[in-house]
Amino acid sequence: STNSYSQKILITEEMQSQTPPPESEKVNAVILMLCRNWELESVLKSMRSLEDRFNRRYKYDWVFLNDVPFTEKFKEATSLMTDSVTKYALIPSEQWDRPDWIDNETFEAGLKEMNENGVLYGDSKSYRNMCRFNSGYFFRQQILDEYDYYFRVEPDVEYFCDFQYDPFRVMRDNGKKYGFVIALHEYEETIPTLWDTVMDFLEENPDLLAKENSKAFLTDMEEIGEFQMRLDLVNEYNLCHFWSNFEIGDLNFFRSEAYLKFFTYLEKTGNFYYERWGDAPVHSLAVALLLNSTDVHYFEDLGYFHAPFANCPSSNAVRLSKRCLCDYNDENVIDIQFHSCLPRWWRVGGKTFMKIKGELQH
Ligand code: GDP
Ligand code: MN
Numbered sequence: 288s289t290n291s292y293s294q295k296i297l298i299t300e301e302m303q304s305q306t307p308p309p310e311s312e313k314v315n316a317v318i319l320m321l322c323r324n325w326e327l328e329s330v331l332k333s334m335r336s337l338e339d340r341f342n343r344r345y346k347y348d349w350v351f352l353n354d355v356p357f358t359e360k361f362k363e364a365t366s367l368m369t370d371s372v373t374k375y376a377l378i379p380s381e382q383w384d385r386p387d388w389i390d391n392e393t394f395e396a397g398l399k400e401m402n403e404n405g406v407l408y409g410d411s412k413s414y415r416n417m418c419r420f421n422s423g424y425f426f427r428q429q430i431l432d433e434y435d436y437y438f439r440v441e442p443d444v445e446y447f448c449d450f451q452y453d454p455f456r457v458m459r460d461n462g463k464k465y466g467f468v469i470a471l472h473e474y475e476e477t478i479p480t481l482w483d484t485v486m487d488f489l490e491e492n493p494d495l496l497a498k499e500n501s502k503a504f505l506t507d508m509e510e511i512g513e514f515q516m517r518l519d520l521v522n523e524y525n526l527c528h529f530w531s532n533f534e535i536g537d538l539n540f541f542r543s544e545a546y547l548k549f550f551t552y553l554e555k556t557g558n559f560y561y562e563r564w565g566d567a568p569v570h571s572l573a574v575a576l577l578l579n580s581t582d583v584h585y586f587e588d589l590g591y592f593h594a595p596f597a598n599c600p601s602s603n604a605v606r607l608s609k610r611c612l613c614d615y616n617d618e619n620v621i622d623i624q625f626h627s628c629l630p631r632w633w634r635v636g637g638k639t640f641m642k643i644k645g646e647l648q649h
Pocket of ligand 1: 320321354417
């Protein structure tokens with residue numbers, strides 16, 4: 288049943304109107320940013336871009352999370368950057384800091400080795416806290432309890448196009464649970480045992496593997512299927528993942544028993560610290576295996592930049608009508624470049640057809 292369907296997402300005239308939608312049509316959703324006080328200027332740049340391109344019309348709340356208290360200066364500037372409600376929360380230490388049971392010697396040895404091997408953030412302790420937090424704890428913050436969907440934003444990102452619709456509605460009205468814009472390969476050295484751990488988890492919990500999962504996105508079995516000699520690679524992870532600095536997701540998926548069980552299993556290994564497991568491959572493996580492929584949405588018409596990669600709509604008509612400020616031929620635009628996993632995603636997710644202003648794009 289893979290690559291046999293295409294998704295149709297309907298963007299109605301009324302969804303595109305410039306007047307604020309009635310309160311009754313608003314989704315129970317929040318824009319979420321984990322960041323540090325010293326990133327203020329970069330935070331404001333991201334806010335400015337998302338407000339101008341999307342949220343100034345929809346007025347979804349912003350929630351800021353930090354492992355230390357936000358300064359008054361941070362709160363003042365960010366609250367003035369939007370007409371929406373802004374909220375600030377401090378992450379509990381036990382959900383951020385390295386747990387006591389992590390063995391210090393093993394931890395330090397891993398840092399040293401990764402640093403020597405030139406792994407990105409290889410020797411960073413705080414980066415590991417951040418990845419573990421984003422993998423297993425962001426959705427447990429009390430301040431998020433009242434929301435169903437989140438839109439993850441990071442400092443210094445840019446949205447190249449007018450949204451012209453509410454992406455939260457696309458999610459809710461189409462029953463989507465995870466939305467992404469960029470898919471690429473992870474650094475293998477950061478996750479040497481992640482795939483095997485996840486496979487062990489599924490062996491112990493076979494009922495949690497979704498029937499219509501996206502395993503074909505994570506493995507290259509179709510390409511090697513004919514070669515008997517290489518069948519041992521069938522279960523090998525191709526390192527493809529959704530880039531999690533942009534996410535629009537259903538918080539209730541992460542709160543689900545299945546995801547909590549999945550995360551707890553990973554957490555117990557200590558490898559968020561001994562290795563350097565990123566929240567992107569962790570989320571991606573969960574999304575691709577515990578959800579059906581139809582639960583995932585590629586927002587291909589949302590131009591986006593987080594260094595060093597960009598997404599820019601391939602259709603000229605889309606770029607013009609959405610007032611995009613991006614060049615599809617720019618070398619940053621990952622799309623179908625060799626290090627992109629998008630073509631692999633199409634194998635399971637199919638192509639998405641956005642029906643805009645009565646015209647079927649593509
Ligand atoms: P990269 O995108 O992988 O290069 O990592 P970033 O430095 O952008 O970090 C990812 C997200 O976590 C960003 O939103 C950062 O602002 C945030 N972040 C990273 N480290 C910390 C930290 O130590 N404390 C807090 N509060 N936020 C952090
Ligand atoms: Mn970042």
